[in-house]
Amino acid sequence: MNHDDIIKQGTKVYSRPRLMDDRNMHYCPGCSHGVVHKLVSEVLDEMGLENDAIGVAPVGCAVFAYHYIDIDWIEAAHGRAPAVATAAKRLNPERMVFTYQGDGDLAAIGTAETIHAANRGENIVIIFINNGIYGMTGGQMAPTTLEGMKTATTPYGRRVDLNGYPLNITPLLAQLPGTCYVTRQSVHTAATTRKCKNALKKAFKASMEGRGTAVVEVVGTCSSGWKMSPADANKWMEQHMFEAYPPGDLKDTL
Amino acid sequence: MTEEIIIAGFGGQGVLSMGKILAYAALMDDLEVTWMPSYGPEQRGGTANVTVILSDSTISSPVLDTYDIAVILNQQSLDKFESHVKPGGMLIYDPSGIHHKPTRDDITVISVDAMTATIEMGNAKGYNMILLGALIKARPMVSIDAVLRGLKKALPERHHHLIPANEAALRRGMNLVVNE
Amino acid sequence: MNEEVRLMKGNEAIAHAAIRYGVDGYFGYPITPQSEVLETLEAEMPWETTGMVVLQAESEVASINMVYGGAATGKAVMTSSSSPGVSLMQEGISYIAAAELPALIVNVMRGGPGLGTIHPSQSDYFQATKGGGHGDYHLIVLAPATVQEMADFVGLGFDLAFKYRTPAMILADGIVGQMMEKVVLPPVRQRRTPEQITEQCPWAATGKSGRGHRNVVTSLELDSAIMEKNNERFQRTYAEIERNEVRFQSYYTDDCDYLIVAFGSVARICLKSIEEARKQGIKIGLIRPITLWPFPYEAIAEVAKQVKGILVVELNAGQMIEDVRLAVSHEMPVYHFGRMGGIVPNPLEVLNAFKSHFNN
Numbered sequence: 001m002n003h004d005d006i007i008k009q010g011t012k013v014y015s016r017p018r019l020m021d022d023r024n025m026h027y028c029p030g031c032s033h034g035v036v037h038k039l040v041s042e043v044l045d046e047m048g049l050e051n052d053a054i055g056v057a058p059v060g061c062a063v064f065a066y067h068y069i070d071i072d073w074i075e076a077a078h079g080r081a082p083a084v085a086t087a088a089k090r091l092n093p094e095r096m097v098f099t100y101q102g103d104g105d106l107a108a109i110g111t112a113e114t115i116h117a118a119n120r121g122e123n124i125v126i127i128f129i130n131n132g133i134y135g136m137t138g139g140q141m142a143p144t145t146l147e148g149m150k151t152a153t154t155p156y157g158r159r160v161d162l163n164g165y166p167l168n169i170t171p172l173l174a175q176l177p178g179t180c181y182v183t184r185q186s187v188h189t190a191a192t193t194r195k196c197k198n199a200l201k202k203a204f205k206a207s208m209e210g211r212g213t214a215v216v217e218v219v220g221t222c223s224s225g226w227k228m229s230p231a232d233a234n235k236w237m238e239q240h241m242f243e244a245y246p247p248g249d250l251k252d253t254l
Numbered sequence: 255m256t257e258e259i260i261i262a263g264f265g266g267q268g269v270l271s272m273g274k275i276l277a278y279a280a281l282m283d284d285l286e287v288t289w290m291p292s293y294g295p296e297q298r299g300g301t302a303n304v305t306v307i308l309s310d311s312t313i314s315s316p317v318l319d320t321y322d323i324a325v326i327l328n329q330q331s332l333d334k335f336e337s338h339v340k341p342g343g344m345l346i347y348d349p350s351g352i353h354h355k356p357t358r359d360d361i362t363v364i365s366v367d368a369m370t371a372t373i374e375m376g377n378a379k380g381y382n383m384i385l386l387g388a389l390i391k392a393r394p395m396v397s398i399d400a401v402l403r404g405l406k407k408a409l410p411e412r413h414h415h416l417i418p419a420n421e422a423a424l425r426r427g428m429n430l431v432v433n434e
Numbered sequence: 435m436n437e438e439v440r441l442m443k444g445n446e447a448i449a450h451a452a453i454r455y456g457v458d459g460y461f462g463y464p465i466t467p468q469s470e471v472l473e474t475l476e477a478e479m480p481w482e483t484t485g486m487v488v489l490q491a492e493s494e495v496a497s498i499n500m501v502y503g504g505a506a507t508g509k510a511v512m513t514s515s516s517s518p519g520v521s522l523m524q525e526g527i528s529y530i531a532a533a534e535l536p537a538l539i540v541n542v543m544r545g546g547p548g549l550g551t552i553h554p555s556q557s558d559y560f561q562a563t564k565g566g567g568h569g570d571y572h573l574i575v576l577a578p579a580t581v582q583e584m585a586d587f588v589g590l591g592f593d594l595a596f597k598y599r600t601p602a603m604i605l606a607d608g609i610v611g612q613m614m615e616k617v618v619l620p621p622v623r624q625r626r627t628p629e630q631i632t633e634q635c636p637w638a639a640t641g642k643s644g645r646g647h648r649n650v651v652t653s654l655e656l657d658s659a660i661m662e663k664n665n666e667r668f669q670r671t672y673a674e675i676e677r678n679e680v681r682f683q684s685y686y687t688d689d690c691d692y693l694i695v696a697f698g699s700v701a702r703i704c705l706k707s708i709e710e711a712r713k714q715g716i717k718i719g720l721i722r723p724i725t726l727w728p729f730p731y732e733a734i735a736e737v738a739k740q741v742k743g744i745l746v747v748e749l750n751a752g753q754m755i756e757d758v759r760l761a762v763s764h765e766m767p768v769y770h771f772g773r774m775g776g777i778v779p780n781p782l783e784v785l786n787a788f789k790s791h792f793n794n
Binding site: 050051052053054056057063066070071072073074075076077080083084085086087088090091092095096112113116 | 458459461487489491492493495496497499500501502503504506507509511525526529533639640641642643644648649650651652653654
């Protein structure tokens with residue numbers, strides 16, 4: 001039985017999003033990036049933004065986002081995506097400009113660019129994948145790493161006396177008058193994935209309407225970095241990550 | 255014709271703007287001109303000076319070691335620049351801030367009591383224009399007409415109502431200098 | 435109005451020239467002695483007239499990455515700063531060069547190292563001409579000596595940047611930034627339309643609209659074989675620039691017995707020294723490199739054949755002298771005279787330095 005036979009036998013209910021490339025991803029099994037990529041591809045297609053979108057890719061695991069989603073992309077230096085997006089949007093105000101950033105990119109090296117772009121109310125969407133660890137460089141501590149969490153650079157667990165507290169940056173962004181919509185989502189169940197998709201739609205729409213900066217945080221898993229099976233990682237996320245980073249809307253002015 | 259001029263005094267005495275109006279006057283008279291300030295924290299009350307060069311040919315260095323004319327508004331500037339006036343050159347100074355007078359006898363030294371004149375006119379902001387009037391009378395490198403047109407060009411429109419007061423100060427300064 | 439002669443500072447001339455050239459965006463952060471560039475742009479409000487975007491960024495790091503983002507969409511974008519700020523920009527400049535983006539960066543140099551001084555310097559010559567950031571790349575470096583050149587090099591810098599798809603830098607100093615001179619501003623040009631940008635920059639990430647395939651602007655390539663090919667392509671571009679774009683100015687070189695090499699406003703100080711020397715019967719010539727990269731090696735080598743020695747005058751501890759020595763292959767005495775820390779030598783000091791080296 002081949003691919004076509006399967007489709008012939010019934011009604012096609014699901015397929016690879018049209019804007020997603022048919023190629024193997026470099027993401028690990030269980031990684032949240034693949035799901036968020038799929039949602040971004042679907043939302044851009046459904047909203048008719050394929051030709052208007054300019055994505056800004058980060059440094060981090062999603063550095064190759066431009067290999068997977070069939071729109072124009074700019075690959076930014078580490079942490080600078082909001083600055084890159086600021087100029088791309090201001091110079092091309094009719095385009096839909098979004099950044100796709102991890103926790104190290106957005107909340108460590110790029111904190112200034114993140115806060116100032118949001119504070120200026122740039123009409124961009126910031127998609128923020130928070131999995132509490134540096135995946136690409138091999139599992140080091142991120143600004144959002146939880147207290148006690150073991151990483152390559154906190155081998156005995158994060159200690160606040162040595163490493164400071166986990167940085168909960170999204171509520172900070174919600175406080176800024178420049179942001180119009182700040183939400184925290186996850187993609188570990190079908191139901192939360194659907195909710196996350198709606199949040200992305202809402203954010204892209206707000207950006208196109210010039211309402212200000214929209215921030216969609218997705219609390220995700222890094223089963224490789226966390227050294228867990230994908231299933232265990234999902235459970236651990238619900239038990240621990242959600243305690244520090246509870247899902248829900250933090251600000252909605254729309 | 256080339257005139258190499260240093261104007262030096264305290265920040266706040268209008269040294270830089272005096273040089274600027276002179277530069278604009280040169281522009282009006284189709285001369286080449288450079289205006290090179292000492293810039294930075296000096297602008298906030300320390301010493302300030304500006305080098306202005308006017309010429310009918312291309313100007314090379316905007317930075318000089320000797321000057322045809324020095325306009326000196328305080329003692330520190332006199333101590334610093336008196337020896338840098340070219341032999342046969344000119345030194346104009348306001349005696350009100352000077353305790354040790356210039357001693358050179360190979361240059362023309364002109365004392366212009368601009369501070370007293372300023373007080374008499376009751377226009378503190380006219381101080382530097384009195385000195386500029388004295389300068390262009392002592393060494394007619396640009397016409398008063400060019401200075402007035404330069405003023406108009408240099409000042410933003412909203413300050414054009416100040417031009418008559420400035421003209422009065424300029425003419426007062428011209429009257430303070432009696433050429434031989 | 436295009437031919438109107440105006441009096442302004444070099445920094446102001448850059449701002450006015452940028453508006454008239456049809457620059458799409460300026461992103462900058464205040465730092466002495468170049469803040470007048472941003473101040474003038476904000477006062478002129480070009481967004482009301484040409485539609486030019488002007489933005490005060492939160493840092494020089496943000497500024498240069500805004501330039502990267504704007505350039506990636508094919509727009510003509512620029513920034514300006516002074517030495518410490520330009521150090522902060524080096525990472526971004528390397529990315530711009532590696533992504534083969536046209537952009538203009540202005541450095542109105544002040545004395546370093548460190549926070550240093552706000553007074554004039556030329557101590558960023560190495561940084562500007564030898565790369566500055568990481569990796570094998572070059573900027574086209576233009577060194578203005580007059581306010582007129584400050585204005586003219588904005589257009590020239592962008593023309594070269596777009597021609598070769600590489601960033602260009604105006605390397606000025608605090609003197610030419612802060613001094614006022616007469617200037618004829620360049621003619622007013624319309625900003626390019628989106629259609630013109632698409633035609634001129636088919637690589638730009640403008641949204642896929644009408645193209646059918648995606649454009650990706652990136653400096654990343656993990657396949658070393660491809661990355662080496664990319665580097666070879668950069669080097670071919672640099673070689674072409676070296677063939678085509680060397681610019682310099684010579685004074686009194688027909689009959690000179692000695693040569694001074696100086697750039698920027700220092701060249702003008704030296705010119706006055708040379709005129710004084712000639713009155714004293716000492717025949718000195720001057721070469722002023724206008725492009726510091728590509729450097730006028732051949733022009734200097736040619737004049738070097740006839741002279742007894744060369745003096746390189748710079749506001750630094752001796753940077754351009756290395757290129758002058760390369761030009762003449764150590765065949766003759768090449769001396770350096772420099773002042774540092776924001777001190778500017780006057781024409782007499784330069785002449786005395788010359789005499790002390792060449793026993794005149």
